[in-house]
Amino acid sequence: MSRLSRAAPFFLSLVAALALADKQSPANIILFIGDGMDEHQITMARNYLYGADGSLFMEQMPLRSSARVQTLREDNPQQFRYVADSANTASTLATGQLTSIGRIATSAATDQDQSTILEAAQKAGLRTGLVSTASLTDATPAAFATHTAHRNCQSPTDMTKAIGYAAATQQCLADQHSRGGKGSIAEQLLTANIDVLLGGGKRYFAQSSKGTDLQKTAASHGYTLLSRRRELLETNPNRKLLGLFSPSHLPVEWIGTDNRRAEPIALNWLGEPHFPEPFSCVENPDHRETPTLKEMTSAALTQLSADNSKGFFLMVEGASIDKQAHRRNPCGEIGELHAFDQAVRAGRQFTKAHPNTLLIVTADHGQAGQIVPLPEYFLGWGDNQYPPGYYAVLKTRTGESMAVSYATNAPPNGQSELHTGVNVPVYLEGTDGANVPQLMDQRQINRLMLDHLGLQLSAD
């Protein structure tokens, strides 16, 4: 008998023991959502940070797929819209069902609550967490644990405001306590028994409901309240955490030199374009006392996994990739994508140490912002050609130049860039891939997560 074949039984029993240990270790889900993070935003960040040959940490994950983004019409749920928002897409990731723009885990037109994976995880005894760089009452975190007709129903005072641009079926009135509803998103979040809530939005939780201060409500539900980065870094992990680190969304990590953003291309009297001068990205001084997304993610993972034999569900959102694209701010976008990727890196390290963890990194919908040719290309044509919209030339970290254009809403009246209808990437780690199709939709991401936890959603 060769040395190898004598050793084989030992290795087989080792593999069996590891497989058993893996099965016995709790099943966890970490879902990362880069808001508005389509392939263009990812490529922009990769080029700026690492050059054309580089790769982000999320791009080094072993499996990848592509997800269709699907949105129903509120006025006719039999038909699709082809551009989504964060509310309906986060709802689909949370519930496995489609709905219409603006809705938070409720059905298009009929306004029925749709059960979420976070709620199913709680019922099964798993711990749960929501982390975001936005206000915690913003659409993406809200969709995993609350149910409202519209994303604007964030706080008690929002419940009586008419939403002029929303359908009659999507006003907050139906969710008011006085009409038998569950109240605002902030109130629902505080009473949802989530173990870790970290993000912004203090002002939405500083209000009263039915005469009770919402932060007192949080304390009565066992939360330790955090408002500073240092408190988060020093906190005892064996507590329910509510961290509110900003009045609304958290400040972004990066800005352009001299606060530069993309700008319209000026023309002289001959109609010749004058392209904006290049600029680079610098740290935003307003972010210094704010926890990074990686710090919040690491704190959440520590709390959720400490002495936990049942597993957890954690959603982490990089919210301002989207919000900075709306503002035509390429450095804001790239800095937030970099911060998101660092949080993914922490998630990957956790997954390697806890192998029964399924890690999924995806986006909710596409965004404006394209990499386009440099000024020299347009000037070379010699007949006054230039891109429409807003334009910026970035000097990248590798010393190259990259031009970015935003052109979904025309200057001067288009105040905000708009979402786009492209597929979004899905990166996965912690599954063998046998059940991962190369093209999926966002409902299947929900299915993959439920299957990993061995859960089903209750039919409401």
Ligand SMILES: [Zn+2]
């Ligand atoms: Zn957006």
